[in-house]
Amino acid sequence: MTITEIGIGLTIYLIIPLSGLFGFLLLRIRMKKENVQNRPDIELFIIFATYGGLILVVLTELFWSWSGMASLGTFYLLSGAPIVMGIIAYRHRHTKNTSKYHLCTYILGLSYCILSIIAYVIILVTFYFMGDKSPL
Numbered sequence: 001m002t003i004t005e006i007g008i009g010l011t012i013y014l015i016i017p018l019s020g021l022f023g024f025l026l027l028r029i030r031m032k033k034e035n036v037q038n039r040p041d042i043e044l045f046i047i048f049a050t051y052g053g054l055i056l057v058v059l060t061e062l063f064w065s066w067s068g069m070a071s072l073g074t075f076y077l078l079s080g081a082p083i084v085m086g087i088i089a090y091r092h093r094h095t096k097n098t099s100k101y102h103l104c105t106y107i108l109g110l111s112y113c114i115l116s117i118i119a120y121v122i123i124l125v126t127f128y129f130m131g132d133k134s135p136l
Contacts, residue, residue: 008063008064009064012056012059012060012063012064013056016052016055016056016059017052017056020048020049020052021048023048024044024045024048027044027101028041028044031099031101034099036098036099036101036102037098037099038095038098038102039101040092040095040101040102040105043088043091043092043105043109044101044105046084046085046088047085047088047105047108047109050077050081050084050085050112051108051112053073053076053077053081054077056070056073057070057073057074057077078116081112081116082112082113082116082117085108085109085110085112085113085116086109086110086113087109088105088106088109089106089109089110089113092105092106092109093106
């Protein structure tokens with residue numbers, strides 16, 4: 001393994017997740033300072049983890065070798081995350097006017113859910129036009 005490969009691996013699997021966790025903790029501190037009522041801490045942690053996982057999977061595909069952990073992350077991002085993010089958006093549909101953090105929670109949850117549905121439709125239409133190479 002070369003120094004470059006070690007640097008890429010450390011960046012993808014250590015620096016990026018730690019920076020996401022640091023960003024989440026800073027956001028919690030900011031919400032506490034601003035005295036936000038009913039802070040969406042758990043929902044924001046799930047959003048950070050989901051979008052962070054998406055970044056990790058993309059970077060793994062582009063710059064690293066695929067692994068079983070990348071496959072598990074992709075499985076969650078394709079099957080579980082749209083449901084979880086849809087639930088987050090649904091739960092915050094009435095609280096989105098409470099604060100800018102609630103609004104961002106609602107928008108990020110809804111956008112992941114909608115974009116994943118659009119991606120599924122594009123994939124199914126693509127496979128349909130490919131003829132006998134259908135995934136079904």
